[in-house]
Amino acid sequence: xxxxxxxxxxxxxxxxxxxxxxxxxxxxxxxxxxxxxxxxxxxxxxxxxxxxxxxxxxxxxxxxxxxxxxxxxxxxxxxxxxxxxxxxxxxxxxxxxxxxxxxxxxxxxxxxxxxxxxxxxxxxxxxxxxxxxxxxxxxxxxxxxxxxxxxxxxxxxxxxxxxxxxxxxxxxxxxxxxxxxxxxxxxxxxxxxxxxxxxxxxxxxxxxxxxxxxxxxxxxxxxxxxxxxxxxxxxxxxxxxxxxxxxxxxxxxxxxxxxxxxxxxxxxxxxxxxxxxxxxxxxxxxxxxxxxxxxxxxxxxxxxxxxxxxxxxxxxxxxxxxxxxxxxxxxxxxxxxxxxxxxxxxxxxxxxxxxxxxxxxxxxxxxxxxxxxxxxxxxxxxxxxxxxxxxxxxxxxxxxxxxxxxxxxxxxxxxxxxxxxxxxxxxxxxxxxxxxxxxxxxxxxxxxxxxxxxxxxxxxxxxx
Numbered sequence: 449x450x451x452x453x454x455x456x457x458x459x460x461x462x463x464x465x466x467x468x469x470x471x472x473x474x475x476x477x478x479x480x481x482x483x484x485x486x487x488x489x490x491x492x493x494x495x496x497x498x499x500x501x502x503x504x505x506x507x508x509x510x511x512x513x514x515x516x517x518x519x520x521x522x523x524x525x526x527x528x529x530x531x532x533x534x535x536x537x538x539x540x541x542x543x544x545x546x547x548x549x550x551x552x553x554x555x556x557x558x559x560x561x562x563x564x565x566x567x568x569x570x571x572x573x574x575x576x577x578x579x580x581x582x583x584x585x586x587x588x589x590x591x592x593x594x595x596x597x598x599x600x601x602x603x604x605x606x607x608x609x610x611x612x613x614x615x616x617x618x619x620x621x622x623x624x625x626x627x628x629x630x631x632x633x634x635x636x637x638x639x640x641x642x643x644x645x646x647x648x649x650x651x652x653x654x655x656x657x658x659x660x661x662x663x664x665x666x667x668x669x670x671x672x673x674x675x676x677x678x679x680x681x682x683x684x685x686x687x688x689x690x691x692x693x694x695x696x697x698x699x700x701x702x703x704x705x706x707x708x709x710x711x712x713x714x715x716x717x718x719x720x721x722x723x724x725x726x727x728x729x730x731x732x733x734x735x736x737x738x739x740x741x742x743x744x745x746x747x748x749x750x751x752x753x754x755x756x757x758x759x760x761x762x763x764x765x766x767x768x769x770x771x772x773x774x775x776x777x778x779x780x781x782x783x784x785x786x787x788x789x790x791x792x793x794x795x796x797x798x799x800x801x802x803x804x805x806x807x808x809x810x811x812x813x814x815x816x817x818x819x820x821x822x823x824x825x826x827x828x829x830x831x832x833x834x835x836x837x838x839x840x841x842x843x844x845x846x847x848x849x850x851x852x853x854x855x856x857x858x859x860x861x862x863x864x865x866x867x868x869x870x871x872x873x874x875x876x877x878x879x880x881x882x883x884x885x886x887x888x889x890x891x892x893x894x895x896x897x898x899x900x901x902x903x904x905x906x907x908x909x910x911x912x
Contacts, residue, residue, distance in 0.1 A: 459648040460595035461657060462606060463666070464613060466640040468545065468589050472779050473556075473632050473721065474581040476503050476625040484557055486578035486626075491546055497555065497581045499545035499624060504589075507624045507633075508542075508616060514831060517612045520605025526593070539594045545587035554582050558719070559707065560730060580632075582722050589617070603644065610642040611676040621689070621830065629761070629772070629830075631729030631779030642671040690833035691874040692841050696823040696848065696866035698787070703814035703863050704731045704856045714791050714813035716857075725782040725789075725815055727855070732825055733760070733777040735855040735864075736844050743843055747836075759829070759837060774837075778826035786822035787815040814863055821869035835905045838875075842901060845871060849891075875904060 476499060478489035488497045509527050528538035562574035593609070595601060616622050617640065623633035643666055645653045656667045704727060706719040718725050737760050744752035761773025796808035825848065829837050847853040849868030856864035873881045873896070881896030 455598040456596050458594055459597045459646075460606075460653075461645040461647075462593040462595065462610065462671075463643045463645070463660070464589070464591040464593075464610065464640075465642075466589040466617060467638040468587045468617065469583075469636045469638060470581060470585055470587070470624075470634070471583050471636050472634040473583060473627075474499075474585070474625050475578060475627055475632055476500065477578075484579050485576040488555065488579045488581055496547055496550045497585070498547065499587055501542045501544045504545060504624055505540070505542045507622070508613070511616050511619075511622050512612060517616070519608035519612055521601050521609050522599060525599055526609070539596070541592045541594075543590045545589055547585045547587050550585065553722075554585055556580055556582050556721070558728070559705075584722065586638075597648070603646070606644050607671060607673060607676060610644075610671055611673050614640050614642075614673065621828075627730070629729075629776045630733050631777060634778075642673070643668055644671050689828060689830065689874065689877060690838050690841065691826065691828040692845050692871065693826050693874070694824070694845060694848065694871035695821045695869045696825065697819070697821045697869055698815070698817035698823060699851060699865040699867050701814040701816045701863050702727070702787075702823070702856050703812055703858050704728060705812070715810045717813035718789065718815045721779075721781065724784065725787060727780045727782060727823060729777040729779040732855055733775075735853060736777070736827070736848075739844060739847060739853050740840055743840060755836065759840070774829050774831055774833075776828045776830050778824075778828075780824045780826075782815070783820075783822050786818055786820040788818060789813055789815055812858065814858070823866055839905050842873070842905075845873075873901065880904065 474497075475486070476489050476497075477486045479487065489500065490496060491498050505527075513523075522536075525536045526538070526540050529536050557577055557579050559575065559577050561576075591613075595606070614637070617635070617637040620634060622635065624635060625633040627633070645657045645660075645668065647654050647657070653668060660666050702718070703716065704719045705716040707716060719728065720726060737756070740759070741752060741756050744755050748755070757771060757773075759773055759775050761771050763770040791811050791813045793809065793811045796805045796810075797803070798805050827841055827844070829841070844853065845868075848855075848866055849871070851865050851867055853866075854864035855866065858864070868885055868891075870884050871882070872879060879895060881901055882894040883891045883896075884894060886892040
């Protein structure tokens, strides 16, 4: 018994603190709400939306595990071994992330629909709505790692662990909550700071720890990570990613519909986020999923559905089965100076008589281009990008670039057609090719060439 107590006594504490701001919408659901299909989880006392520690811890563990990020501290010690060997419980404690300031305008409701993958129209009865936390809320982050004598770690191991946590929180690919593959849950890490209380070597650290517990003040210097940060190894968490980042001009108009309670407003208007026009990742993802299926069926009709599921994921509501996709499509805020909002009145025509249907006057309020590139589309294969994935994304880029693939609603009357202006293609975190529009139709490569892109896919096929 004495040996057990000696080996498992606490010899140190690591404190991590930061401010995390969601820079894209955030949704951590609490189930069906009273007025919406999916409601944001709220703090029970005052209704503030918050990020539960369980959700955040799970996202952080998954991100570090997927990227094989390790320090000198055993992974099972940090996160626990789930009872597999009954060796460790989790020694990392994370607090719930509760914003200090909140107003009702920080919440919004969006509509969603399920699209039939074959014919591209809305499935009957598949409209839903969900609540989101708008970008801009600041969530204080606080975590504590307990160090026991049994694991025998050094201060260098501690620094490596803290550095990995900071890398993850500052990485644009780290996401929290639902709909992360459509751009949700992206955060910005502000004022990250860490402290190491070493009880085994310094009695002053013990006194400082009790002062921290009693007064919430820290008298020891923060942990110095400058040596690790100077190595510039942030890209180590970019391995395996394939990304297309392209800028487009709206050929005529674009409409991703939102509906207002104001009787004086248009029946349908362009969706906004904090009074700024936005192109949701869900809308882009729906359009390119439909096109991807057509392309895959031309390449390999027998396995097209299987390959589509691997990249985009799926949900079978009847069987309660789902699979997470590997493709992430970012949400994009439009530059208000590049577009103009204009109402367009429309009518419905009786197909038999050719006359106007009585009472069927309606209007919509799309955004129209001022002639400047204002639409940014980012497509990222987040893990295990295959040669076929890369070919597929480059084919989709071509279709978007050449005005052959429209996004958003009312495509049947010409909305949502884009014209390519600038595109960058990244492989394993490195810029592989950069191309821009030349004159009216051609392209110019600022970096790379068509043969570079062809060789990328052909070489990987040969290795496979």
